Amino acid sequence: MNFSDQLRQEAAPIFDAIMEHPFVRGIANGDVPKEALIHYVKQDFEYLTTFCRIYGLAISKCENREDMIFFRDQISFVLNDEIHPHNNFCEVAGVSYEDLQKAALAPTAHHYTRHMLQAATTGSLGETLAALAPCPWTYWEIGRNLMNEINPTTDHPFYDWITFYGDKDVSLITETFKQKIDACAEAAGPAERSRMMEHFLISTQLEHQFWTMAFEQEKWPVPEGVLK
Numbered sequence: 001m002n003f004s005d006q007l008r009q010e011a012a013p014i015f016d017a018i019m020e021h022p023f024v025r026g027i028a029n030g031d032v033p034k035e036a037l038i039h040y041v042k043q044d045f046e047y048l049t050t051f052c053r054i055y056g057l058a059i060s061k062c063e064n065r066e067d068m069i070f071f072r073d074q075i076s077f078v079l080n081d082e083i084h085p086h087n088n089f090c091e092v093a094g095v096s097y098e099d100l101q102k103a104a105l106a107p108t109a110h111h112y113t114r115h116m117l118q119a120a121t122t123g124s125l126g127e128t129l130a131a132l133a134p135c136p137w138t139y140w141e142i143g144r145n146l147m148n149e150i151n152p153t154t155d156h157p158f159y160d161w162i163t164f165y166g167d168k169d170v171s172l173i174t175e176t177f178k179q180k181i182d183a184c185a186e187a188a189g190p191a192e193r194s195r196m197m198e199h200f201l202i203s204t205q206l207e208h209q210f211w212t213m214a215f216e217q218e219k220w221p222v223p224e225g226v227l228k
């Protein structure tokens, strides 16, 4: 079995729980509380900014130009394309995207970004890929499953979001992540493979927790100063 298949197998209960998450079910039903959409976009804007920085760290670990081009293209995808699903949430919530930028990271978003930064700062390219992969992988599965389940028409409030993540572009990004993870795992020893597994599982857990953070509008226990 490929290492990426082993990752998916170990993480299966977390993937299943993400599909059943009330925020994700709300996307399917076209009914997510406005406050949850706003909190999500505020946090995700900052999360994705950090994601681009981590792609920069990943580039510094690449040993060939093909890998560098992949990460460069992913930075462009985040900066130029992933604004569309954010805009969809903003339109449904009736707020301006610009007004939701520059928020302080809530505890879960802080934890998740620091987890990935730690993997990318101290680990190999394989460890970095394993920590980053649940980001495209879980969204691709949500998009694909919702396309199959409800096959939304243009009058569905989250048509743009679902069709964006259920599209072949996100499928291809996920497939490329898997191939690169498999190549790194083949060259890695057991200790590195074990770290890759741990990074992947923690990031998948934090994907689930990120939906909860937005749904419950998680804040710091004493939200003062720059942490408001």
Ligand SMILES: Cc1ncc(CN)c(N)n1
Residues within 6 Å of the ligand: 044, 047, 048, 082, 134, 135, 136, 139, 207, 210
């Ligand atoms: C937290 C999170 N995870 C994944 C994605 C999809 N790239 C996202 N926008 N935000």
